[in-house]
Amino acid sequence: MPLNLNAKWPVIAALLLASLGLTGCSELLFRQTCVGLTKDMRYCLAPLPHDFAPATDKPLTHPRIQPATESTTKPAIMASQQTDSNTGVSSPQSFSQKVSIKVGKESHELLTQLELEGERMTLVGLAPLGQALFTLVYDGNTLSSEQSVLLGDNFKAEYLMAMMQLIYWPEQSIRAHLEGGHLVTGLCDAAGDSLVNTSSCRQIYSQDTLNSKSALQSHVVQIRYQQNVGDALWQAHISLTMPQAKFELEIEPI
Structure with missing residues (x-):
């Protein structure tokens, strides 16, 4: 059953923000792989694509909606020609990030390590001083969460994993696993066609x-x-x- 983001997400994010500085015994939990974005829209975690190509193509000059039957040979924000594969990513990849979360007027920071290997996607969360908060593992079928007991049962790890996929996964993979919604991609504004920097958007x-x-x-x-x-x-x-949830997430590569 889809979760209602408007009802659930502020509580989930508040629990995360309140717990960033805490450590304690951990527990292993198995999570659902579909999360509600609105009452009638949800996103289900997708298998790992075979590979992620560098985003060197020039972004689209105008936003568009790509139908499921449209050819994927056109350039886009990330390599849309990549498709889901049971073989997972072709080689291990690891990315360190500084993550800032803001819900309403409350904000906090944490460090994350995102690792992709084979069919496995692992997301590790640390407090700024290095205390372990959680380890999320998605194998293409199930999502497990090993986390501090102080996070509580209401900490919804599946939302964090879903956000990472919405950000980094190929467009056609997101469209195939998004129910009740449409993904639009393109430049955010006129300034996005700069030869120095690009500002592209997914909406x-x-x-x-x-x-x-x-x-x-x-x-x-x-x-x-x-x-x-x-x-x-x-x-x-x-x-x-996410304006309806008054939620903001900033990611800065380390």
Whole structure:
């Protein structure tokens, strides 16, 4: 059953923020792999793509919605031509990040290590001073969470894993695992065509919003990528916002 983000996410994020400086005994939990973004929209974790190619292609000049039947040979924010594969990533990859989370007026920081190997996706969270908070492991089928007992049962690890996939996974993979919503990609604004820096966006809209004739179409999720031309996506500064939940996530590569 999909979770209602508007009802659940503020509590989930608040628990995370309150627990960043805490350590204690850990417990192993198995999590659901589908998370609710709105009442009628959810995202289900996708298998690891075979590989992640550097995002060297010039981003689109105008936002667009890519139908499921559209050819994926056109350039996009990240290598959309990559498809899901049971073989997982072709070689081990590891990325260290500084993550800032803001919910309303509350904010905090943590360090994360994202590791991709074979069919396994591992996300480790540390407090700024290095205390272990959680280790999330997704093998393409199940999601397990080894976390401090002080985080409590209401800490929803699946949301963190889902956010990482929405940020980094190929577009066609996200579209295939997004239910009740549409992913739109392109430049965030006119300044995004700079030859020095690019500012590309992913925006997720609900079906009802896209069907509306109103000129004011509010996105459920917006992800902004700021990077130098030729840099891989993993080198980008990431800003993810969810206005309805008053939630902001900033990722800075280390």
